[in-house]
Amino acid sequence: MKVAKFGGTSLASAAQIKKVCEIVKSDEARKLVVVSAPGKRYKEDTKVTDLLIRYAEARLQGQPAEEVQSRIIGRYQDIIRELGLPVEAAEEIAAQLKEALHYIPAEDPGRFMDRVKAAGEDTCAKLVARYLQSQGREAVYVNPKDAGLVVTGEPGNAHVLPEAYEKLRNLKSQSGIVIFPGFFGFTPEGELVTFSRGGSDITGSILAAAVQAELYENFTDVDSVYVVNPSLVEKPKEIQIITYREMRELSYSGFSVFHEEALYPAYQAGIPVCIKNTNNPQAPGTMIVSERPFHENRVSGIAADKGFCSIYVSKYLLNKEIGFGRRLLQIFEEEGLSYEHTPSGIDNISVILREKDFTPQIEQRVVNRLKQELQAEDIIVERGLSLVMIVGEGMRRSVGTSARATSALARAKVNLEMINQGSSEVSMMFGVKEVDADRAVIALYEEFFAQSEEALADMAVTLKA
Ligand SMILES: Nc1ncnc2c1ncn2[C@@H]1O[C@H](COP(=O)(O)OP(=O)(O)O)[C@@H](O)[C@H]1O
Ligand SMILES: N[C@@H](CC(=O)OP(=O)(O)O)C(=O)O
Numbered sequence: 001m002k003v004a005k006f007g008g009t010s011l012a013s014a015a016q017i018k019k020v021c022e023i024v025k026s027d028e029a030r031k032l033v034v035v036s037a038p039g040k041r042y043k044e045d046t047k048v049t050d051l052l053i054r055y056a057e058a059r060l061q062g063q064p065a066e067e068v069q070s071r072i073i074g075r076y077q078d079i080i081r082e083l084g085l086p087v088e089a090a091e092e093i094a095a096q097l098k099e100a101l102h103y104i105p106a107e108d109p110g111r112f113m114d115r116v117k118a119a120g121e122d123t124c125a126k127l128v129a130r131y132l133q134s135q136g137r138e139a140v141y142v143n144p145k146d147a148g149l150v151v152t153g154e155p156g157n158a159h160v161l162p163e164a165y166e167k168l169r170n171l172k173s174q175s176g177i178v179i180f181p182g183f184f185g186f187t188p189e190g191e192l193v194t195f196s197r198g199g200s201d202i203t204g205s206i207l208a209a210a211v212q213a214e215l216y217e218n219f220t221d222v223d224s225v226y227v228v229n230p231s232l233v234e235k236p237k238e239i240q241i242i243t244y245r246e247m248r249e250l251s252y253s254g255f256s257v258f259h260e261e262a263l264y265p266a267y268q269a270g271i272p273v274c275i276k277n278t279n280n281p282q283a284p285g286t287m288i289v290s291e292r293p294f295h296e297n298r299v300s301g302i303a304a305d306k307g308f309c310s311i312y313v314s315k316y317l318l319n320k321e322i323g324f325g326r327r328l329l330q331i332f333e334e335e336g337l338s339y340e341h342t343p344s345g346i347d348n349i350s351v352i353l354r355e356k357d358f359t360p361q362i363e364q365r366v367v368n369r370l371k372q373e374l375q376a377e378d379i380i381v382e383r384g385l386s387l388v389m390i391v392g393e394g395m396r397r398s399v400g401t402s403a404r405a406t407s408a409l410a411r412a413k414v415n416l417e418m419i420n421q422g423s424s425e426v427s428m429m430f431g432v433k434e435v436d437a438d439r440a441v442i443a444l445y446e447e448f449f450a451q452s453e454e455a456l457a458d459m460a461v462t463l464k465a
Contacts, residue, residue, distance in 0.1 A: 001172065002029045003213045005182060005204030008039020008047055009221040010278035011124055014082030021132055023219065023281050024177060030217070032171060032207055034182045035128055036200040037120025038075055048075055048120045049183075049197075055101065056116040060109050069101055076123055089130045097123045110155025114184065114194045117156075121181035121200060129179040138176030144185050147171060149206065151185035151193050158185055158193040160206050160265070168210035180207060201262035209269035216271050217285075218258060219278045225250075225257055225286040227301045228445045232438055237449050239301060240284070241292045246300045246391050247273075249427045253303040253389035263288070298394030298401060299448040304437045308340065308385040309355040310418065313370055314348035314378040324374065325349065331369045335362055340387075341429065343420040348378075350418065352431070355383055385417060386437035388430045390444060396425040404447055405430070412443035 006020050024030050037048040051072045058065035076097060080090040100119035105112045125141050132139035148167025151158035164185070171178055182200025186192055195202045201218060208216035222230065224238040225247070242250075244267040251260035258275060266273050267290070276285035318324055325342075332339055332351060341352040358366075363381060370376045395401050402421070405428065409416060418431030432440050 001031050001211055001213050002027065002215045002217055003032045003034065003204055003208040003211070004030045004217040004219060005034040005200060006036065006278060007200065007218070007220045008036040008049070010039075010219050011035055011037070011128070012039045012041045012045070014079045016278065017079065017083060017128060017131060019278055020128065020219070021135065023278065024132070025135070025137065026281075029214065030177070032178050032180065032211060032213070033128070034180050034200060034204040034207060035121060035124045036182050037124050038079065048072060048124075049117060051075075052116050052120050053113070056113045059116075060105055060112065072101070073097060076127070079127060083127070083131050083134075085127070085130050085134060089134075093123060093126050093130070096126070108155075111191060114155050115192050117194050118181070118184040118192055121183045125179045125181035132177060132179070139179055140174065140176050142171065142174070142178050142180050144181065144203075145190070145192075147180070149185035149203070150188050151195075153187045153189075153191060153193055156194055156196060158195050158199075159261075160185065160202075161188070164206065165210045168207060171207065172211045196259075196261070198256065198259045199261070201259035202265075205262040205265040205271075205273070208271045208273075209265040212269060213271055216266050216273045218262075218273060218275050219281075220257060220275060221277060221279060222257060222275075223277045223280055223283040223285065225255065225275050225301075227299075227449055228441060229254065229256075229303065232441055233445050236445065239286045241287045241289060242300055243292055243393055244288055244290060245426050246393060247288045249389060249391045250301045250303045252305075253387060253391075253429075254305040255301065255303050258288075292393070294394055298392045298398040299390055300392040300394075302388070302390055302441055302444045302448065304386050304388040304441045306386045306434045306437060307355045308352055308387055308431070309358055309381065309383040310350045310352050310385055310431065311358075311366065311370075312348060312350045312378070312380040312382070313374070313376045315374065315376050316347055318347045318349065327374060328370070331366060331373065335366055337362070337366075341420055343418055352385075352387070352418075355385075382417065384434045385431050386434045386440075388432055388437060388440045388444070389427050390430075390448070391427045393426055395428065402428060405444060408443045408447035409440055412439050414440045414443065 010016055010020050024033055039047045051068055055065050055068045103115055129139045129141035150161045150164045182203035184192055184194040226236040228236045230236055244263050248263050251258050273288040274285045277283055337357055339351050339353055343350050367379050370379050414432055414436045416430055420429040
């Protein structure tokens with residue numbers, strides 16, 4: 001049994017949904033299908049999820065929401081009409097969508113927002129099931145609540161609960177093709193909660209782990225995962241095979257093609273993942289697996305993500321002060337902040353955070369506490385940072401990767417704010433100013449991937465010598 005997840009771009013229009021259904025029908029093993037909400041049809045278009053968020057925000061602020069509501073309903077009506085669904089099916093789907101959007105804002109705005117957001121995938125799943133039925137296939141829409149996809153309760157940030165897997169295993173015995181809406185689950189008390197943005201990938205991975213699928217196929221709009229974001233480099237090299245660990249690092253640092261939280265369920269259950277293109281399903285795609293053959297070029301991918309800040313703390317003889325690190329991190333914990341990295345020196349340590357969490361009020365409190373409770377001598381807060389990551393299993397066995405990277409960055413006149421080599425040795429991270437991030441990624445791509453095979457082979461020989 002295979003689990004196939006189709007992203008928003010794969011379901012953006014009736015024509016795309018037809019392609020999705022052809023792909024599903026072409027392989028009997030594709031029995032569990034996870035769908036997102038319709039995404040962008042063209043570059044300037046708006047994803048249905050973004051329209052739904054706009055709608056919910058307007059309702060919560062008591063502002064007019066009719067226009068955005070009719071845009072949302074219009075998107076589905078167009079699809080229903082172009083798919084030629086029976087009138088009663090179309091009416092039923094449209095009525096259910098209208099009902100979902102008409103919810104009176106509950107006391108908890110987060111819950112209301114999640115219910116509205118989830119309507120995007122829920123309606124899409126019903127549509128796809130109806131369309132497959134109209135094609136003479138046995139297809140059934142399954143609601144995450146009925147299937148037992150139980151999750152934690154923080155709005156917009158659900159996490160699967162361990163007991164979900166056993167319940168979801170029953171999907172194996174469901175006859176016909178199951179069409180399952182991605183992106184949301186229910187708390188044990190029955191409240192709907194969505195995963196973080198892009199979270200349909202997570203649903204697919206959870207289902208694949210639950211039913212012990214032979215493969216988790218993730219269909220999107222690119223032929224493969226590329227070694228670098230294709231919006232930065234024209235026709236970058238394709239990745240044929242990559243490990244879970246490498247992909248985890250790359251998804252974390254900006255490879256938005258696969259949600260960073262989606263790998264874990266598949267990895268834990270040992271399910272291989274294949275990223276494929278709905279618009280070119282014959283292409284082999286990228287396989288994500290636990291082990292891969294070693295190749296000469298030790299770097300597998302280069303990614304960058306923006307929106308970080310660093311809090312540099314220094315104190316003479318910090319290295320001799322027992323408990324300094326614990327007390328430092330406790331301050332961040334008590335302020336409700338999770339940290340990303342903590343590069344350190346003898347007398348200093350930097351804490352890297354996501355900038356959006358570190359509001360000016362929190363910053364002031366944290367700085368005061370660092371001075372008073374830890375007697376820190378120097379505290380420098382730097383915002384607008386980007387983390388550029390070079391990732392590759394082979395880097396562990398190779399000499400000279402960091403020298404090549406730093407010289408390439410120096411040639412591109414990128415100033416390095418910070419260097420950090422993860423202890424797993426699968427990745428190397430450079431902190432740079434956000435304005436330099438794209439230039440840094442392009443310089444690193446040219447260094448590690450754009451050179452001829454002979455030049456790379458020569459370099460490998462020189463480094464070994
Ligand atoms: N390294 C990468 N390889 C491939 N695609 C990438 C990479 N980094 C970012 N992307 C972007 O991810 C997009 C696909 O993800 P997404 O928009 O979430 O698709 P979907 O709607 O199918 O979920 C691609 O169109 C591409 O622009
Ligand atoms: N529709 C949701 C969930 C999702 O996974 O979407 P997509 O498959 O288009 O990335 C979002 O936009 O966040």
